[in-house]
């Protein structure tokens with residue numbers, strides 16, 4: 001809450017400064033009497049006093065005055081829309097608004113929405129050199145664009161690029177106001193979900209060999225985020241791609257979330273079967289925003305049901321197929337260029353072509369657990385469930401039934417519900433749960 005108050009106070013100062021900058025720009029533009037000869041003479045507000053995230057961000061990133069103007073201009077429609085009403089000034093010669101101010105209008109929002117052109121006008125006015133300089137700097141060097149905090153939204157091909165809306169990323173909008181960097185929510189625009197786990201490495205039951213492979217990925221993530229070997233890093237292709245394959249419930253998703261937890265990175269899961277089947281045509285844009293964000297924030301990307309990718313690379317028979325092939329090509333390219341860790345998971349590896357498998361640094365087989373592993377899974381899963389261990393023979397259950405960790409967890413769930421109903425957990429209750437799981441897989445006891 002304190003952050004919010006600090007940010008509110010700071011943005012009020014920035015807005016006041018912007019108002020003065022705009023007033024000056026207009027006076028200079030219309031050759032009206034003015035105290036300044038250039039907007040650069042108007043000093044931006046001091047940063048030192050304020051403890052909010054907005055001021056801190058400016059400090060940490062050494063933002064130039066022009067970048068601060070870009071930021072507050074993009075924030076203004078949210079914070080104080082009427083401040084931009086001056087841009088509605090009409091050009092009496094033509095009885096229309098001034099082309100040079102740029103700007104656009106929303107469907108619901110009645111105020112002025114700044115575009116890239118608006119920013120160039122505020123910074124450079126009629127000075128072509130200043131405008132070009134700003135243009136170049138913003139697009140090539142500014143951290144605001146690099147980190148995707150500000151974007152000039154794309155326009156139709158035939159329209160000037162800078163006529164796109166100057167837009168602030170919604171996460172940063174909340175970061176500069178409430179002080180919280182919200183985790184983005186799943187939507188068609190952002191088709192990825194944060195996956196987290198309460199488990200620890202000790203809970204993960206894997207073959208020694210598989211565990212070593214997983215450890216290696218963890219080491220790569222640490223190596224990649226460290227400053228070491230920077231010359232080597234320029235020589236190898238950036239990024240690390242691995243495939244987790246194996247039957248359902250064998251720990252693929254769990255391992256991916258544990259890798260995130262161990263390396264302090266967020267893991268975002270993208271369900272490919274859904275994307276490839278449902279959103280053909282819309283996905284390129286949306287996926288690219290996920291990739292952009294992931295790059296900036298060092299996320300780990302986890303593509304679930306990755307068979308949707310390699311299974312679909314089919315002979316195109318309809319225009320839909322062609323479209324989806326195009327989209328898949330795009331996705332593969334982004335996967336290949338991604339500088340961080342990407343994990344793809346699938347139940348089916350068999351129909352993957354060689355061209356595809358060559359793209360991975362590692363392929364890890366999550367096999368069905370062995371008898372010993374199953375016993376450990378049973379014992380661990382029942383740690384927190386009250387049961388009469390003297391009468392339950394987990395060893396025999398583990399020997400007899402080839403269930404994966406996921407199915408065993410389901411049996412635990414079944415038992416927890418029985419306890420809720422007032423029943424005690426006996427071997428018979430557990431066997432009922434086992435039967436259910438086998439039945440799901442089309443097997444019977």
Ligand SMILES: Nc1ncnc2c1ncn2[C@@H]1O[C@H](COP(=O)(O)OP(=O)(O)OP(=O)(O)O)[C@@H](O)[C@H]1O
Nearest residue numbers: 203204205247248249250251252253254405406409
């Ligand atoms: N190897 C394992 N070690 C410990 N727990 C496991 C293991 N495999 C599965 N589990 C338990 O089962 C749950 C489900 O496993 P998980 O979601 O990781 O399976 P998956 O391989 O991703 O399956 P799917 O292919 O269906 O997505 C885990 O959250 C965990 O509780």
Ligand SMILES: [Mg+2]
Nearest residue numbers: 252253304345
């Ligand atoms: Mg999974």
